Amino acid sequence: MVDEKDVQNAVVELLRRTVVRLPKDVESAIRKAYASETDEVPKMQLKAIVDNIELAKKTNTPMCQDTGVTIFYVSLPRECRADVEKGIVEGVRRATKEVPLRPNAVHPITRKNPGDNVGDKMPYINWKVWDKDHIEITVMTKGAGSENMSQLAMLTPSAGLKGIKEFALSTVLRAGSNPCPPTIIGMGIGGSADISMKLAKEALLRPLDVRNKDPEVAKLETELLEAMNMLGIGPMGLGGKTTMLGLNIEYAYCHTASLPVAINVQCWAGRRGTVRIHKDGKLEFPTHEG
Ligand code: SF4
Secondary structure, three states, X not given: OOOHHHHHHHHHHHHHHHXXXXXXXXXXXXXXXHHHOOOHHHXXXXXXXXXXXXXXXXXXXXXXXXXXXXXXXXXXXXXXXXXXXXXXXXXXXXXXXXXXOOOOOOOOOOXXXXXXXXXXXXXXXXXXXXXXXXXXXXXXXXXXXXXXXXXXXXXXXXXXXXXXXHHHHHHHXXXXXXXXXXXXXXXXXXXXXXXXXXXXXXXXXXXXXXXXXOHHHHHHHHHHHHHHOOOOOXXXXXXXXXXXXXXXXXXXXXXXXXXXXXXXXXXXOOOEEEEEEOOOOOEEOOOOOO
């Protein structure tokens, strides 16, 4: 039977792999951008990122000094009796020391830093119960440089598709070099103010090469990605063809009188990882094998 200690060990290893190695889809988008960039300055920037990725793997150290805050998405079997929450919290504490992770989590008003990335509602955990018999834990380690560029707009329905596109493009334009481009955009459309923000972050969990199953939304993903790459911001804001590595949209039905649109900005270090904890304690890392 899986217990809290198993969860703790799984989370330490998950965090180690997540901050050291990018998921395959993100790394391959960066390498593709590097291969296709022709101008010297943006190519140099992309080379620095590729070298950084290689060095992190070789030395087993985090790819960026900002190891972010930890946002978890957990799916639990109905019969799970393990204290998964405690396992995750203690796992984050241990990973902060053992990996190590930079202690980023502070009290929002006093700015007091407990030094272990743990505080009220941090790590932040999103829960779901499912019918499978293993526990699945996904983590996103989100740096501040890109998160700070995220935006919400409560558009009027009459703004329509044009309004959505204008808001998305102006958000990326305003962000400029701040989120360490090339970036990844997660968009949440519909629901309510809070739901669209949640969807925008969840959109970042989908691999960059998988389009939304709704053809209209998939078309918007492709159009916006192409348009954003024409802005000329480029790697680290120094110009070039690649401003954006990917763009995913999730949506929810909304009130007939509203049109919430949220954007979550993710830097090139699109760190997300998943661990499966099987009933016999066996661990599987589908995003970070080996
Ligand atoms: S925005 Fe991303 S790449 Fe830039 S410093 Fe923050 S975590 Fe690192």
